[in-house]
Amino acid sequence: MLLELLQGGDSGGFLLIQDTANYCGRHLLKSFINAALQRDEDVHVFCFETSEEELKEGFQEVQRLHIHNAYEDPLGWTKKAVFTVLDFSLNDLTRVLKLTPHQKPPIVVIDSLSWVLRHVHTTTVCSTLHQLKKGGFVRAIIGLLHADMHQKGTVGSVRHLATSLITVTPSIMGDNCQAKITKRTKSGKVLQDEHTFSIKEDLTVMLLKSSNTAPQQTVQEEHEVDPTANLTFNLRLSDKEREAKEKLSLPFMFSKEKKKAILHSGANIGRILYEPDANDDFDQEDPDDDLDV
Amino acid sequence: MAAPMSGVGNPGVKSSSFNSTSFQKKTRSKLPSIPGTRPSVQNGQLLVSTGVTSLDFLLGGGLAVGAVLLIEEDRYDSYSRMILKYFLAEGVVCQHELFLASAQDSPDDILKELPSPIMDDVAMPKPMEQPRLSSDPQDSLEAMKIAWRYQNLPKVQSTLTSSSRFGHYYDVSKTMEAEIQQAAKCHRFYLPDHPNQTAPTHSPMLESYSALLKSLQEVIQKEGFEVAASSSKSRNILRIGLHSLGSSLWGDDLCCCDNPKHAHALTTFLYGLRALLRSSLAVAVVTVPSHLIQNRALMGRIAKLCDTAIALESFKGSERETNPLYKDYHGLLHVRQVPHLNCLASQFPDHKDLAFKLKRKQFSIERLHLPPDLSETVSRVSRVELPGAASAASVCGLSTSANKHLDF
Numbered sequence: 289m290l291l292e293l294l295q296g297g298d299s300g301g302f303l304l305i306q307d308t309a310n311y312c313g314r315h316l317l318k319s320f321i322n323a324a325l326q327r328d329e330d331v332h333v334f335c336f337e338t339s340e341e342e343l344k345e346g347f348q349e350v351q352r353l354h355i356h357n358a359y360e361d362p363l364g365w366t367k368k369a370v371f372t373v374l375d376f377s378l379n380d381l382t383r384v385l386k387l388t389p390h391q392k393p394p395i396v397v398i399d400s401l402s403w404v405l406r407h408v409h410t411t412t413v414c415s416t417l418h419q420l421k422k423g424g425f426v427r428a429i430i431g432l433l434h435a436d437m438h439q440k441g442t443v444g445s446v447r448h449l450a451t452s453l454i455t456v457t458p459s460i461m462g463d464n465c466q467a468k469i470t471k472r473t474k475s476g477k478v479l480q481d482e483h484t485f486s487i488k489e490d491l492t493v494m495l496l497k498s499s500n501t502a503p504q505q506t507v508q509e510e511h512e513v514d515p516t517a518n519l520t521f522n523l524r525l526s527d528k529e530r531e532a533k534e535k536l537s538l539p540f541m542f543s544k545e546k547k548k549a550i551l552h553s554g555a556n557i558g559r560i561l562y563e564p565d566a567n568d569d570f571d572q573e574d575p576d577d578d579l580d581v
Numbered sequence: 582m583a584a585p586m587s588g589v590g591n592p593g594v595k596s597s598s599f600n601s602t603s604f605q606k607k608t609r610s611k612l613p614s615i616p617g618t619r620p621s622v623q624n625g626q627l628l629v630s631t632g633v634t635s636l637d638f639l640l641g642g643g644l645a646v647g648a649v650l651l652i653e654e655d656r657y658d659s660y661s662r663m664i665l666k667y668f669l670a671e672g673v674v675c676q677h678e679l680f681l682a683s684a685q686d687s688p689d690d691i692l693k694e695l696p697s698p699i700m701d702d703v704a705m706p707k708p709m710e711q712p713r714l715s716s717d718p719q720d721s722l723e724a725m726k727i728a729w730r731y732q733n734l735p736k737v738q739s740t741l742t743s744s745s746r747f748g749h750y751y752d753v754s755k756t757m758e759a760e761i762q763q764a765a766k767c768h769r770f771y772l773p774d775h776p777n778q779t780a781p782t783h784s785p786m787l788e789s790y791s792a793l794l795k796s797l798q799e800v801i802q803k804e805g806f807e808v809a810a811s812s813s814k815s816r817n818i819l820r821i822g823l824h825s826l827g828s829s830l831w832g833d834d835l836c837c838c839d840n841p842k843h844a845h846a847l848t849t850f851l852y853g854l855r856a857l858l859r860s861s862l863a864v865a866v867v868t869v870p871s872h873l874i875q876n877r878a879l880m881g882r883i884a885k886l887c888d889t890a891i892a893l894e895s896f897k898g899s900e901r902e903t904n905p906l907y908k909d910y911h912g913l914l915h916v917r918q919v920p921h922l923n924c925l926a927s928q929f930p931d932h933k934d935l936a937f938k939l940k941r942k943q944f945s946i947e948r949l950h951l952p953p954d955l956s957e958t959v960s961r962v963s964r965v966e967l968p969g970a971a972s973a974a975s976v977c978g979l980s981t982s983a984n985k986h987l988d989f
Contacts, residue, residue, distance in 0.1 A: 409834070410829055410834060410837035410838075411829045411830075411832050411833070411834055411837065414829040414830055415829070415830055415832070418685065418830055419773065422773075439837070439838060439839055439875070440839075440875060441836050441837045441838055441839060441873055441874070441875045442837045442838070444836065444872070444873040445828070445829045445836050445837045445873055448658075448828065448829075448836075448870065448873060449830075470657075470898065472657060476659050476662065476663075477659075478657045478659060478897050478898070480897070480898060538726075538727060540727075
């Protein structure tokens, strides 16, 4: 599923990469950017945590990569900042995106959301992301979130918004890393997958081993013992005996039509069939009407 | 009694039903007879179906008019959203009016996804559609040779149904046809369409909740849903669906922080909502993402402020998914609270170990059903995690496996 997400299937989604201090998710983020660039898509990166040079490292063609540098002056102290963290609102984001003309809706990458969440209230960030997602102006949003920097509720709220979530953790052996992916399709189905992968020098992802959901538990087959085996009398039937047995008509076995007539379906709840007989036919006026004299 | 689907487009047509008896209960109550409602057998309260027949049975026959049902969402909001859609679809089928409020998805999108009702003029689904434990195909009359009188009876009574049905069945794989859905009158409230008025108010409620409450009040007054309103025209019920209240998209930081600043916003709103509903012919279903709320005391307060509260816990993504006990089910259902309206004791369900399963034609809620353990080698360790004791089912529902230790 990781490769499908890299190919960028559906639009209008919010992909969240969640990492911790043990393993940095920025490499995976860069491979997503690389995959998007190779598909000839415009990518706008709002970088708060790394410098522009460090981010541009490793990409071959940077023509469609637009970096909005909020690293040097994130809070706007020098009054000459290109983009500050307080500008993270729908109007300002669309204004900045509109500065460069593009044919198709661009992909917005935010590195990282944790920085924004520390300065802007969570509800504002969530509603901005939601409106950006729904607005149709942007093709997809990819964000990086450091889960150990926030309270559980904050992380949970941002995760709740995401259509696809990738949690990266270091794998047990070596340099590789493990990714747990949860994807919500438009029909409401939730798909999950787990991969072990490593990222090569040219920022492509190489899958090493992918396990599908949970390991199957092997059920031990019991050696079934046939109870009719080692007995002193015969419990089995030969074919002729079986035929004769089935032909035998038992006392209360009826034909199919009679069964259907007697057996009413469960839908008729309490249908009372009543034929009034002679005793019921008495006149209320005359109390002596039922005397048999 | 289940009402077979009559044509929604022409309300004058009454379909003949095979399952109506000629006996009618004589009611001398002053309750208005509104289509889609029935009086409760316990206390005469007017009840409305939630759209899910198993849930109706759990709640004591249905949802009382004027009450609020709180659904604590599961982790990915799939099943709680499904129940909300069942509730709205039931409203369309019973020709009630709808009010849908959402901050995340547009109400039109939710209305487009309503499941389509299963319409047949013949009797409602036969009892044979209950889950069978054996893998036999549908029985024909030839199947039981000697005990054929018992053929139509269910094998194991594990689904919760009452003998008299109330409510309709829906097919989840198809969406409701556009004509039927548009025939129903629906009021919508989509939060991005109501920009925040920045006038500071002294109430602890947020602007989004105030706007929602005001909009609800307007609808109830204008359309004549108040109980005290003059009944010049025929009365109807307003079904209110509020999706994902308390999430950060409503502007509420209940889910984001451990000590939220707006701790009283949602509780004040629920108090106002319940007060509004008590004096009107309306029912509300509210879903809250309770798995995001860190403060359990707040969750308890929210549950206390609603009349009925249930919680859904889906197995997807948790370690319970691989537990062999739960392989037939999609999740667990916990009933947190059942109201006692106009009576001293409430009708709490007998069993606490309920699990749900979303099938194509039915959302069934069952007792967690353990088959008896005939083999010696199955470990009993996994039994300990089971919430509440579940007694073993009857043997006739099982495929018999050969027992090693047959003694003669």
